[in-house]
Structures are given as structure tokens and as C-alpha cells.
Amino acid sequence: MKVVIAGAGIAGLSAALFLARNDIGSLVFERAPELKEVGAGLQLGPNATRVLLRLGLGDQLRHFGVAPRAIDVLDGPSGERLVLMDLSDVETRYGAPYLTIHRADLQAILAEAVRRNHATDVWTDHEVKGITKGGNGIVLTNGHVEHGDVIVGADGVWSKMRQKLRGSGPPTYTGYASLRTTISAELAPHLPRDRVQLRLSPNAHIVAYPMRGGEEVNLVINMRTNDPSELGPGDAHALVENWPEDIRHAVTATQAWRAWPLNGVSPTKAWTNGKHMALIGDAAHAMLPFMAQGAGMAIEDACCLAACIADLPLDEAMTTYEQVRMPRVNQVVKAAQLNGRTYHLSGPLAKARNAGFKVMTGERLIRRFDWVYDYDAETASRFRPGQPAD
Ligand SMILES: Cc1cc2nc3c(=O)[nH]c(=O)nc-3n(C[C@H](O)[C@H](O)[C@H](O)COP(=O)(O)OP(=O)(O)OC[C@H]3O[C@@H](n4cnc5c(N)ncnc54)[C@H](O)[C@@H]3O)c2cc1C
DSSP: OEEEEEOOSHHHHHHHHHHHHTTOEEEEEOSSSSOOOOSOEEEEOHHHHHHHHTTTOHHHHHHHSBOOSEEEEEETTTOOEEEEEEOTTHHHHHSSOOEEEEHHHHHHHHHHHHHHOTTEEEESSOOEEEEOTTSSEEEETTSOEEEOSEEEEOOOTTOHHHHHHHOOOSOEEEEEEEEEEEEEGGGOTTSOSSEEEEEEETTEEEEEEEEGGGTEEEEEEEEEOSOGGGOOHHHHHHHTTTSOHHHHHHHTTOSOOEEEEEEEOOTTSOSBOSSSEEEOTHHHHOOOGGGSOHHHHHHHHHHHHHHHHHHSOHHHHHHHHHHHHHHHHHHHHHHHHHHHHHHTOOHHHHHHHHHHHHHSOHHHHHHTTHHHHTOOHHHHHTOOTTSOOO
């Protein structure tokens, strides 16, 4: 059995490793000349770290990641605390850590594990152009054709593989964009190094958290805009003009803010061709980052797809993968959309939201996310529709 994968992002590399764990070989084609620093910070919930630990990556993840002690939800303009979600017992509660990590570090950890594994390999500087007529091979822009028993599209939000599978065009702009930067912690001396901070305001919210042993801070400003190409450092600085000193100091410490339009891909259209081709990660379901679960879902997809391929005849593996993953991801996508609406309320509705957060303890709030964090993608993938779960 050989699987050919397009894209060596978090989804593609995770898929290669979960396949190898199930004794299935794979080859990953990546268009970038090298896997270098791309993106910014990621939060990984215990649902994602749980299955990554099973790949033996625990030491590296803990080395490069930070385990925040809390998620602090604040009113942006006043800095008033609305609710504090304690994460200090997250490992006891869910059996796996909550980590913040640079995307480049996570990608490097996964790529290194792929290179160490004899069952799998990554070829960088190899761009995928399409698939063969029968659909069981990948065609590269350099003319090379690689056949496989299964073809996996892990080529991100602008996926060519999705266009081949669904026949649909580009992703849809969600109406939201992010401004992102990472700064040295020295430039943000007033921000705590032990927690994720979420600061809410009408039409925009800021997420700030430590990375790389607390030496760097990841800052993201998510806002509604019709024209993301116009966004720049001036917008970041203007947002916090009258906000408390701790966050204003950090946001205005740099001009190096980069705008990312947030594009979405419908999670309810085909993920497989029912035979030997599947999409995973952003290629299947790019979502708003307001649940901090895009990479988490990519990792879960990879784990589930590998288990299905290992356990079932291929056509059944494809349908089971889709049946297990589609409702789960759809639920996360909807929760992220709801968070977007809630975080950006204004006027009396924002006041009502703030009052609601204040009466809700952090303990009650975190329990609301049990369905996200308690999920085990490997166990779930071994549930067969029509049969009772273990
Ligand atoms: C502002 C923001 C904040 C976020 N925060 C979080 C968070 O806190 N937690 C979280 O879990 N997620 C978060 N996400 C989402 C997360 O970054 C993505 O969901 C995740 O990186 C998707 O991984 P992927 O491997 O599917 O796609 P990608 O990371 O896009 O990887 C796709 C890979 O395929 C390659 N590729 C593309 N086309 C081709 C081709 N034709 N041939 C060969 N290779 C190709 C690309 O070069 C790339 O390496 C955030 C996203 C944004 C924008």
C-alpha cells in the first residue's frame, strides 16, 4: 500500500506519520523549495496533542511549545477581566496538554519525524499540478507522475486537489481578516508570559500568547473588513489607541504587522471520491480561526484517515472517513462562526455578553468545550456507522 500526498503542511506531514504508525508507506510532495518559517503561532488543544503524543512527539512538542496556565478573556478597551479559564489542570482533565507553538516549529517537528521514518519521505520543490485521468496518480508541474493506492490532497486553502475532486473553484472570503505579528517578549514587558489573552471589542478582537519558551509573543488582531488588502500596521496601532498600556505597548512596538484575509471552504461538500482520493485539513474545510482549531482538525483528519485506510477496504475507508469527520468539523466551523459574532458585539449586546461572561465561572466555560478537547480522533475513527461505539 502506498499513499501519495500533496502538501507538507501540518495536515500532510501528520498524515504521513499516522500512516506510518499503521505500517503504510507514503510520499509527500511540497511545492516550497524548503520547509521554512511560515505562519505564526498556533494553539493546540488536547484533542490535537493527544494523538500527536502517540506519534512519540511529546518531548519535542513540550520543548518548543508553552503550556499556558489560563485563557484570560478581557474587555479590550477597558482591560477589565470578563472570565478566566484555568488550564493548569488540563492534562489531568483531558489526558493531554494545551500548548501554544510556532507553526514553523510544529512543521519542523513533524518533518523531522517524517525524515527519520523509513516508511515515508518528503520531496520539497515539487509542485502538484493535478491528478491522472483514472485518479490514482498525482501529476507534478515538472511532468513527473506518481501513482499511489490512495491520493491525499493536503494542499491548503487554495487546494488544486479540491478543485479536481469537487470541481469547485477558489475558497470564499469570510468578511474577516487577521493582522498577525510575532515579537520578542522584551517588547511586551507588561504582558503575562503564562497565559493566552483574548481581548474583545466591537468588530475586532486581539489574541496574545507566549511561544518559544516565553521568549516570543504571538499577536493576532481579527477584524471584519471588506478590503483586507488595505490593512496594515496603522490599523493595528489605531485599534489600541485608547486601550490599556500593557497591550498598547506590545501592539505599537512593531510595524511588522501582516494582513491575512480569512478564506473559508465549505466542510459539507465531498471530502473523498468514494474510491481512492481524499482531502484533509484546510483543503477540505478551511475555517475561521476563532476556535483555534484549524490545525487541530487537520491533525484529527490525518489520524482518522490513516486508521480508516489501515482497517477497511479502500472504498469503505473513504466513506467512513467522510462520515466520521464531516459532522465533527462542521460543528467546530459553526462554533468558530458563533465566536466571531459574540466576540465582536457592540453596544447593549456587548454589555449583555460581558455580564454573561462575568457570572459564568471559568470552570463552567471550559466544560462547554469538553466536546472539542475530550475527543479522541483515533477511537472515533474506529467507530463504524451502524455499530455501537466501544
Ligand atoms: C490568523 C490565524 C490563526 C490561526 N490560529 C490557529 C490556532 O490557534 N490553532 C489551530 O489549530 N489553527 C489555527 N489556524 C489554522 C491553521 O493555521 C490551519 O488550519 C492549518 O495550518 C492548516 O494546515 P494544512 O496543512 O491543511 O494547510 P497549510 O498549512 O496551508 O499547508 C498546505 C501545504 O501544501 C503546500 N501546497 C499548496 N499547494 C501545493 C501544490 N500545488 N503542490 C505541492 N504543495 C502544495 C503548501 O506550500 C503548504 O506547505 C489559524 C489560522 C489563521 C489564519
